[in-house]
Amino acid sequence: xxxxxxxxxxxxxxxEANVLYAKLLGRExxxxxxxxxEGVRTSFFEVAGLKIELLEATKPESxxxxxxxxxxxxxxxxxxxxxxxxxxxxxxxAQGFVPIKETVSKGADNxxxxxxxxxxxxxxxxxxxxxxx
Amino acid sequence: xxxxxxxxxxxxxxxEANVLYAKLLGRExxxxxxxxxEGVRTSFFEVAGLKIELLEATKPESxxxxxxxxxxxxxxxxxxxxxxxxxxxxxxxAQGFVPIKETVSKGADNxxxxxxxxxxxxxxxxxxxxxxx
Numbered sequence: 001x002x003x004x005x006x007x008x009x010x011x012x013x014x015x016e017a018n019v020l021y022a023k024l025l026g027r028e029x030x031x032x033x034x035x036x037x038e039g040v041r042t043s044f045f046e047v048a049g050l051k052i053e054l055l056e057a058t059k060p061e062s063x064x065x066x067x068x069x070x071x072x073x074x075x076x077x078x079x080x081x082x083x084x085x086x087x088x089x090x091x092x093x094a095q096g097f098v099p100i101k102e103t104v105s106k107g108a109d110n111x112x113x114x115x116x117x118x119x120x121x122x123x124x125x126x127x128x129x130x131x132x133x
Numbered sequence: 134x135x136x137x138x139x140x141x142x143x144x145x146x147x148x149e150a151n152v153l154y155a156k157l158l159g160r161e162x163x164x165x166x167x168x169x170x171e172g173v174r175t176s177f178f179e180v181a182g183l184k185i186e187l188l189e190a191t192k193p194e195s196x197x198x199x200x201x202x203x204x205x206x207x208x209x210x211x212x213x214x215x216x217x218x219x220x221x222x223x224x225x226x227a228q229g230f231v232p233i234k235e236t237v238s239k240g241a242d243n244x245x246x247x248x249x250x251x252x253x254x255x256x257x258x259x260x261x262x263x264x265x266x
Contacts, residue, residue, distance in 0.1 A: 003182075004180055007211065020255050021255070024259065026134050047134060074251065075207075080180070092157075097156075122207070123207030124206075
C-alpha cells in the first residue's frame with residue numbers, strides 16, 4: 001500500500017451530489033467518467049492531492065445501487081495505490097484477505113482495480129488500484 | 134477545507150484491529166490515545182502523510198458503540214483540517230450544513246473538532262478539525 005489514491009462515496013444522484021460536495025469541499029469536481037462494466041457514473045474532486053470519487057449507479061444490479069439501497073448514501077470504499085496489482089492480490093490473499101473477484105477489472109481514471117471483501121478487512125471495502133501504464 | 138487530515142474507522146476491539154490493519158497497510162500503528170470525553174480509545178496509522186484513526190468505544194453510550202451496533206465495523210468519518218474552526222463552522226452553517234453540536238470539542242491528536250451531521254452532508258460524517266496551537 002503506497003498511498004491512499006482515493007476515497008469512494010456512494011451517492012443517489014451525481015448532479016445533486018456534485019453541487020453538495022462543491023459547497024462542502026470548497027471546489028468543483030474536475031471530471032465525470034462512466035464505467036459501464038461496473039454500472040457506475042463517477043465524478044472526481046481533488047483536495048490537496050487526494051481524490052474523492054462520487055459514485056452513482058447506472059443500473060439496478062450495480063454494487064452501488066445495492067449499497068445505497070441497504071445503507072444509504074455515504075462512505076463506500078478506500079482505494080490504495082499499488083505498484084503491481086497481481087502481486088499485491090497474491091500478497092493480500094496470503095495474509096488472509098479475500099478478493100471479491102479473482103480477476104482484475106478496469107476501473108475509472110485509467111486504473112486496474114480489485115476489491116478486498118469487507119468481511120476480511122474489518123468492514124472497510126478496500127480497493128487495490130494500479131495505474132495502467 | 135485545506136486537506137484531509139484523517140479517516141476515522143470504527144472497530145470493536147482496538148488490539149485486534151491494530152493487528153489486522155498492520156497487515157493490511159503494511160505498517161504498525163504509531164500511537165494509541167484515549168479521549169475520555171468522547172468515550173473512545175484510538176490508534177493511528179500513517180500512510181504517505183495521511184492518518185488513519187481506528188476508534189474503539191470505551192462506554193456503551195459512546196457514538197462509536199452506537200455506530201458499531203447499528204452498522205457494524207467500518208468507515209466512520211472523514212476529518213478535514215481547517216485554519217479557524219469557529220469561522221469554518223459559521224461558513225458551513227451559512228451553506229446549509231448542520232453541526233451535530235454547537236460547541237467545539239477537544240478530540241484526539243491535539244485537535245479542536247466539530248462534526249457536521251451526515252443528514253446535511255450526503256450521508257458522510259464530516260469532522261472539521263483545527264490543530265491546537
